[in-house]
Amino acid sequence: MSLEKARNRYIPMSETMFYILLSLREARHGYAIMQHVEELTRGRIRLGAGTVYSSLGKLEGDGLIEPVSEEDRRKIYKITSVGSAILWEEAGRIAELYKNSGGLL
Amino acid sequence: MKDKKTVLFSAFRGGNVVPANFENWFERMAAEGWHVDRIRQWNSLWMTFKKGEPRKYRFVCDMQFSERKEYRATYEQFGWQFLGRMASFRVWRMEYQGQRPEAFTDKESVVARNRRTVQAVSVSFTLFLIMSIFYAVWFIFFPDSLSAGDRTQIIAAEAVFLVCAILLGIVMLRIWRNRRR
Numbered sequence: 457m458s459l460e461k462a463r464n465r466y467i468p469m470s471e472t473m474f475y476i477l478l479s480l481r482e483a484r485h486g487y488a489i490m491q492h493v494e495e496l497t498r499g500r501i502r503l504g505a506g507t508v509y510s511s512l513g514k515l516e517g518d519g520l521i522e523p524v525s526e527e528d529r530r531k532i533y534k535i536t537s538v539g540s541a542i543l544w545e546e547a548g549r550i551a552e553l554y555k556n557s558g559g560l561l
Numbered sequence: 562m563k564d565k566k567t568v569l570f571s572a573f574r575g576g577n578v579v580p581a582n583f584e585n586w587f588e589r590m591a592a593e594g595w596h597v598d599r600i601r602q603w604n605s606l607w608m609t610f611k612k613g614e615p616r617k618y619r620f621v622c623d624m625q626f627s628e629r630k631e632y633r634a635t636y637e638q639f640g641w642q643f644l645g646r647m648a649s650f651r652v653w654r655m656e657y658q659g660q661r662p663e664a665f666t667d668k669e670s671v672v673a674r675n676r677r678t679v680q681a682v683s684v685s686f687t688l689f690l691i692m693s694i695f696y697a698v699w700f701i702f703f704p705d706s707l708s709a710g711d712r713t714q715i716i717a718a719e720a721v722f723l724v725c726a727i728l729l730g731i732v733m734l735r736i737w738r739n740r741r742r
Contacts, residue, residue, distance in 0.1 A: 472666070472667045472669070472670075487635070490639070502666065503666050504639070504662070504663045504664040504666040504670075505638075505653075505664045506623055506664035506665045506670055507665050507666045507667055507670040508635060508639075509629075509635045510670050510673060511670070513629060526631075529630060529631055530631055530634050530635070530638065
């Protein structure tokens with residue numbers, strides 16, 4: 457998928473997608489992603505199997521992540537350059553939100 | 562005491578056409594000690610439960626037209642037990658205490674699961690609809706090609722197809738109205 461199309465589809469993105477992409481800056485399988493996200497959010501987000509499976513399928517289909525290896529039927533994924541670019545843009549958008557909402561807190 | 566119980570049309574009883582209701586129904590059965598350990602193709606029509614210890618299980622129904630090879634491995638690693646499937650409708654189970662486990666943890670994936678379920682129903686719905694339109698057109702526009710006996714048969718067929726199409730339409734509508742859970 458071209459960057460332009462990916463931008464259209466993924467920005468702004470859901471928390472689930474954001475944290476999955478963030479986790480896949482390192483190669484991980486589905487369960488490891490869930491553990492990593494749980495740790496990052498201190499237990500607030502505990503991704504379910506169905507959500508992880510369908511999100512990985514979607515992200516792989518759109519070329520934001522790619523499988524790098526496989527062990528016991530578990531695919532290990534890593535973010536692609538398109539995925540990184542999208543993640544970077546989304547992080548920028550969130551940083552702007554954070555900056556602009558500073559006065560509220 | 563009876564140690565077996567057969568339920569007819571389990572997938573269509575009460576509100577069970579809505580996947581979340583079907584899951585809750587399985588959960589209530591398990592809490593009363595009624596268990597089904599394997600799900601097979603025809604279990605939507607009849608399903609036999611065996612009496613055992615009451616257990617706290619979370620069930621998940623997942624419609625997947627084709628599963629990628631890591632599908633089962635992913636669920637299993639998260640602690641789910643695969644019970645089987647009725648056509649593309651897969652049933653998972655997990656024993657729990659405390660917080661009830663979820664397989665779909667955001668709104669998008671819950672809605673997507675329900676959308677896939679509606680799509681599955683829409684295949685049969687479309688077939689019945691096409692058949693009922695076909696017979697209606699035949700009957701209305703080419704009545705002369707039909708003998709009296711043919712007409713009776715066509716009206717009977719039309720009634721069956723139309724009723725099926727309407728029922729499936731209601732099922733789709735009901736699932737769609739409950740798509741957020």
